[in-house]
Amino acid sequence: MSKSFYITTTLPYVNAEPHIGFALELVQADIIARVKRLHGDVFFNTGTDEHGLKVYRAAEAVNLPPQEYVNGFAERYLELQKRLNVTTDAFLRTTSSAHIVAAQELWRRCSKDIEKRGFKGLYCVGCEAFVKENDLIDGKCTDHNTVPEIVEEENWFFKVSNEYKSKILTYLKQASVIIPESRRLEAIDFVKNGFGDFSVSRPKERLPWGIPVPGDDSQVMYVWFDALTNYISTLGWPAEGRHFNRFWQEGETVQLAGKDQVRFQSLMWQVMLLSAKIKLTDKVVYHGHITSEGRKMSKSIGNVVNPFDLIDEYGTDAVRYFLGRHINPFADSDFTLERFKEAYHSGLANGLGNLISRVMKMAQDNLIQIPTTPDHTISAEFWNLLDNFEFNKATDLIWQEITMLDQKIQTTEPFKLVKIDREQGVKLISELVVDLYTIARMLSPIMPETSTMIKDLIKTNRAPEKPIFPRKD
Ligand SMILES: [Zn+2]
Missing domain, CATH: 3.40.50.620 (HUPs)
Incomplete structure (x- = not known):
């Protein structure tokens, strides 16, 4: 025990x-x-x-x-x-x-x-x-x-x-x-x-x-x-x-x-x-x-960023994402709204949010069967980093997976392949869904709502109806 x-x-x-x-x-x-x-x-x-x-x-x-x-x-x-x-x-x-x-x-x-x-x-x-x-x-x-x-x-x-x-x-x-x-x-x-x-x-x-x-x-x-x-x-x-x-x-x-x-x-x-x-x-x-x-940043000095305002504008998980990935866990980190916005757009709107939409759109249009999702695909390194309170490095590992998946879609073009070779195309899309599921599992301690939402989309084979992390221009 x-x-x-x-x-x-x-x-x-x-x-x-x-x-x-x-x-x-x-x-x-x-x-x-x-x-x-x-x-x-x-x-x-x-x-x-x-x-x-x-x-x-x-x-x-x-x-x-x-x-x-x-x-x-x-x-x-x-x-x-x-x-x-x-x-x-x-x-x-x-x-x-x-x-x-x-x-x-x-x-x-x-x-x-x-x-x-x-x-x-x-x-x-x-x-x-x-x-x-x-x-x-x-x-x-x-x-x-x-x-x-x-x-x-x-x-x-x-x-x-x-x-x-x-x-x-x-x-x-x-x-x-x-x-x-x-x-x-x-x-x-x-x-x-x-x-x-x-x-x-x-x-x-x-x-x-x-x-x-x-x-x-x-x-x-x-x-x-x-x-x-x-x-x-x-x-x-x-x-x-x-x-x-x-x-x-x-x-x-x-x-x-x-x-x-x-x-x-x-x-x-x-x-x-x-x-x-x-x-x-x-x-x-x-x-x-x-x-x-x-x-x-302290109450006594009066240069304080209000977390409620950030959550209102960008959502809970966006704030958790920024604090987890872009704040050094041990050294001082500077917070500016520009830095936050830039991280939101590159990591969430264009990164994770875009990936979820792409993969699940292909899945919804082409998969008849929901792929089996394995339980033991997360690296020991990820858990070790979290055990050592290295939140930023652990979150970086998730974003490495996200980048790899984006590249896989770019090089294999399953949305084209599935029209020429249906069997191969469906196989590739299923693999992408399984990989996305692993990403959802890694996200669960850091961005719990997003993690649950991805898992739900996969289990019901649906693409999100609107962007998960809308651009804030
Ligand atoms: Zn003092």
């Missing part, structure tokens, strides 16, 4: 509309979830991170109570999932009562490592983190281009002992725990140079919007301590029932995150798990950022 498989996105902050960078993470996780479901049980988690100073201030700015404010955004993130056709098993909101119970319980289990101290530091609200003077340029956070606030207060601190550091280093020495390799080296470097005690609470008077610290009414949890707990609270933890044991303790666990999250996902969260005596994450995969003219 194969291992149970757990995959999760990060939980986005709900202080603005969903952007294309989070759509990327959802689609990547969904592709993997769909592949893994072919072999066993999968739990696919996502949700929304709803506490913290950034959210509190955004709610204040529009004069809404924070809960009401986050409810509206949670709806939008749920809507995005539906529009992207992602097959999640849970949508975890950090303001849900089950999650609050879990975060407080995790705090209790870590409490031997948590102590209260006076503290003075520089705080970037954009990062929701204390920042070091060394990391600033002209006194400003490089990600947010803002001057951090000076904060002097009492906080609870999580103590990162030398013993923990050495255990985390041992964990990070396993090549499989972080993809890509450059992020793993970065994580090791963080542990060796600067991973130390970190603050895990805020005074309630400065931040009323958070989960109360157990046993200290004056403090609420640091939003990261709270939010990271979602990865297990979604499985019903602290109840060690069916889901938690099966998917986290005994299953294979994968977290997806943006490349700027290495400290949080691979260090902070792992040391919290160590302290609570819970299994560490098997693998964290870091994707690059989607940039806009070379700058990070």
Whole structure:
């Protein structure tokens, strides 16, 4: 029996509309979830991170109570999932009562490592983190281009002992725990140079919007301590029932995150798990950022592409296609509408869409019998690439097949042949249909609706009535 498989996105902050960078993470996780479901049980988690100073201030700015404010955004993130056709098993909101119970319980289990101290530091609200003077340029956070606030207060601190550091280093020495390799080296470097005690609470008077610290009414949890707990609270933890044991303790666990999250996902969260005596994450995969003219696309900067608009105009599978094939899974990629349109026309309107129409028109006009479609014609290389999160290379393989099929039609001209030598012509067309069916099977994790549609056309021997990917001139 194969291992149970757990995959999760990060939980986005709900202080603005969903952007294309989070759509990327959802689609990547969904592709993997769909592949893994072919072999066993999968739990696919996502949700929304709803506490913290950034959210509190955004709610204040529009004069809404924070809960009401986050409810509206949670709806939008749920809507995005539906529009992207992602097959999640849970949508975890950090303001849900089950999650609050879990975060407080995790705090209790870590409490031997948590102590209260006076503290003075520089705080970037954009990062929701204390920042070091060394990391600033002209006194400003490089990600947010803002001057951090000076904060002097009492906080609870999580103590990162030398013993923990050495255990985390041992964990990070396993090549499989972080993809890509450059992020793993970065994580090791963080542990060796600067991973130390970190603050895990805020005074309630400065931040009323958070989960109360157990046993200290004056403090609420640091939003990261709270939010990271979602990865297990979604499985019903602290109840060690069916889901938690099966998917986290005994299953294979994968977290997806943006490349700027290495400290949080691979260090902070792992040391919290160590302290609570819970299994560490098997693998964290870091994707690059989607940039806009070379700058990070982010809510704080305001250069955001709205994924809903793209889906409205081009359709769900076109957006999934672009994110799968034309965004580098690990390095930054620039997004422009021109690039998107060009990829849509060459890959979908003229490429896949045109191929489906040509093959199925010939099939509809000439085939009496629907050809038998074999199950085992996809190369191991394709599955290996997906197993290694190389979405772009895996999708390229499908498009190589599409190009080969186009060339086959061009050189053999079955539409002419069938008029001269009916038997040979029908044989060729049947072969093309079988090849198209294999393409449909390869497309299923990446473009699921298109995959199903091709299979339906083949099973009913019909050509599509109108172009599947109409040109947008
Ligand atoms: Zn910042």
